[in-house]
Amino acid sequence: YNVPTPKQNQPTNVLNYISDDEDDSDDDDDGTILSPPDDIPDPHLTPRYNLRSRYAVACAVLNLETGDMEEYPALIRGKDKDTWFNAYGNDICRLAQGMPGRPDGTDTIHFIRRDQVPKHKKVTYGKKECTIRPNKAEVYRVRLTVGGDKLPYSGITSTKCASLTTAKLLLNSTISTPGARFGCIDIKNMYYGTPMDEYEYMKVKLSEIPSDVIKYYKLDNLAHTDGYVYMEIRKGMPGLKQAGRIANDRLVKHLDKYGYRPCHVTPALWKHESNGVTFALVVDDFGVKYVGQENFDHLVNALKDLYTITVDPDGKSFLGLTLTWDYTNGRVNISMPGYIKKVLTRFQHISRTRAQHSPHEWRIPKYGQKTQYAEDDDSPPAPITIKKHIQQVVGSLLYYALALDLTMLVALGSIAAQQNNPTAKTLSEVTWLLDYCATHPDATIQYNKSDMVLWTASDASYLSESKARSRAGGIFFVSNNTQDPTQPPKTPPTMNGVVYALAKIIPNVMSSAMEAEVAATYLTAKEAVPIRIALEEIGHPQPPTPMQVDNSTAVGFVNETIKYKRSKAIDMRFHWVRDRVHQNQFLIYWVPGHDNPLADYVTKHHPASHHTWMRPKFFITEHLANVVISQLLQQGCDISPKPRAARAQGLNKTPVNCDRYNNLDSYEFTNGTWD
Secondary structure (H helix, E strand, O other), X not given: OEEEOOOOOOOOOEEEEEOOOOOOOOOOOOOEEEOOOOOOOOHHHOOOOOEOOOOOOOEEEEEOOOOOEEOHHHHOOOOOHHHHHHHHHHXXXXXXXXXXOOOOOOOOEEEEOHHHOOOOOOEEEEEEEEEEOOOOXXXXXXXXXXXXXXXXXXXXXXXXXXXXXHHHHHHHHHHHOXXXXXXEEEEEOOHHHOEEEEEEEEEEEHHHOOHHHHHHHOHHHHOOOOOEEEEEEEXXXXXOOOHHHHHHHHHHHHHHOOOEXXXXXXXXXEEEOOOOOEEEEEOOEEEEEEEOHHHHHHHHHHHHOOOEEEEEOOOOEEOOEEEEEEOOOOEEEEEOOOHHHHXXXXXXXXXXXXXXXXXXXXXXXXXXXXXXXXXXXXXXXXXXXXXXXXXXXXXXXXXXXXXXXHHHHHHHHHHHHHOOOOEHHHHHHHHHHHHHHHHOOOOEEEEEOOOOEEEEEEEEEEEEEOOOEEEEEEEEEEEOOOOOOOOOXXXXXXXXXXXXXXXXXXXXXXXXXXXXXXXXXXXXXXXXXXXXXXXXXXXXXXXXXXXXEOOHHHHHHHHOOOOOOHHHHOOHHHHHHHHHHHOOOEEEEEOXXXXXXXXXXXXXXXXXXXHHHHHHHHOOOOOHHHHHHHHHHHHOOOEOHHHHHHHHOOOOOOOOEOOOOOOHHXXXXXXXXXX
């Protein structure tokens, strides 16, 4: 039910959004409004919000008033056209030879006539990426990038980047190393300064270039009759397939002169040969752990010899994460304030009046049935436009879930498994998840100083997904060392912030619950190996990594304490875990199921009460109400939280029996009273 929409005026209030889609042309996209007609028979196909998002968008700006994603052609026709024209002019001058009153040039491009393009070279399009970056000196940014998908290149293009897990390990290491501090460095225009052996060619519309730039570079004389201006690209530029590789090679060669070299195994983890500086590199962003200001200054000065950089000595932001450091007490909080609000605005989601404490629908167990099977989805297929909407929601929330809120991973995994062939039920699950995001918009993880020993927990749920598939879950965090690394710990480790969470649907069909548990152990151990190596390369030697499993048969299989009979049919890959146990890389031990709630959490769908109980275990509890209510739900108590909290504060109140509160987030305990 697609209805074309007229052009929308440029809003005065906009937010930045970067989409994963690509547009290979300069044609303007009218967008679509998805308005369900009144006579749709299935209520699942009627969302509680209007979908007004543009689908063929690369880097666009979100219109808060209409929900449209505005690209450059639309922005220069709106009320703020002068701002975006000016931003585009600045970028062209930055790429070219500069201009009085605008940024200095980098000699990356040269304007030429069309007949000066070599006959054997292809000419690609230019893509304008519009963003709003409040933390940058230039807030309104337009970046001209190359349509590299149209240009052939046979060389190596891959470039290593540090993962989120590596960055989180580095944050933990900073807190756990006496005297260590964390700082951030950003290289400006890293791609633009790298010379290329072979030039490339691109064209842009003359009508979209500011008039003062046209006059200064005399582009009227160079423009072709087709209305385009042609450029010769002489240095690396975003969008070129080889741009990242040649820029990274240049950086590696430069820093090697100062003693900084990449670690052998962990991608984009760097160390200095003597002064102890360690940093994670993501394109042009450095997250630096150092001891001693002079060592941090050494890296800063080394980069200044070749690049223009910005320095954040307090390390307040890295990879989109807001970092709050407390070196005195040995902890750091990571968060992404406002991110979920932007997502909800982008998809014009109208939240429910009642709070939603579960990211997905709870599948009520069928009591008395030995095996709990997944339910079949017999709802009607969703339209193609709804499919695109679902994919965009998953893409927008996935980074946030991986970086912070692991409670969304199971729901996102189930939706992602259906997004290629979505149904009305899939759309309902997306709406449910967005309701959950609106109720819990800002998660904060806290890391505390520790011995930097990796701990893991593994679990599986048998036949919990469609097509007879099972789920595997694993939780990874760093904590204190055990007294005896060869024996299971007598007491549980001190819980720390999660650095990585595994929530995966096992692609193979498992023949038993035991095989599903072994598969989960295998997947957890496979993810733990590179984390172990990263910790050792950062400077924290690892004993055998403890891994708790709540299935005694699976533990006997990997530790070889049971006889093999039917287990001979288990997938050969799962025997890899036994070999790693022989190498003393893992210490796998059994715990009762009720002592393994962390891994169990990411293996199945739970009721809202369980999510409310588990969230304080993963995130910082901001209000006393959350603690009290979590305890009430854990105990299954129907007593009002008001008198319970009052007693906790030493106030004498009489307990009053009442129904369990549904809208739990509406309660705050302030100055001895409940609001």
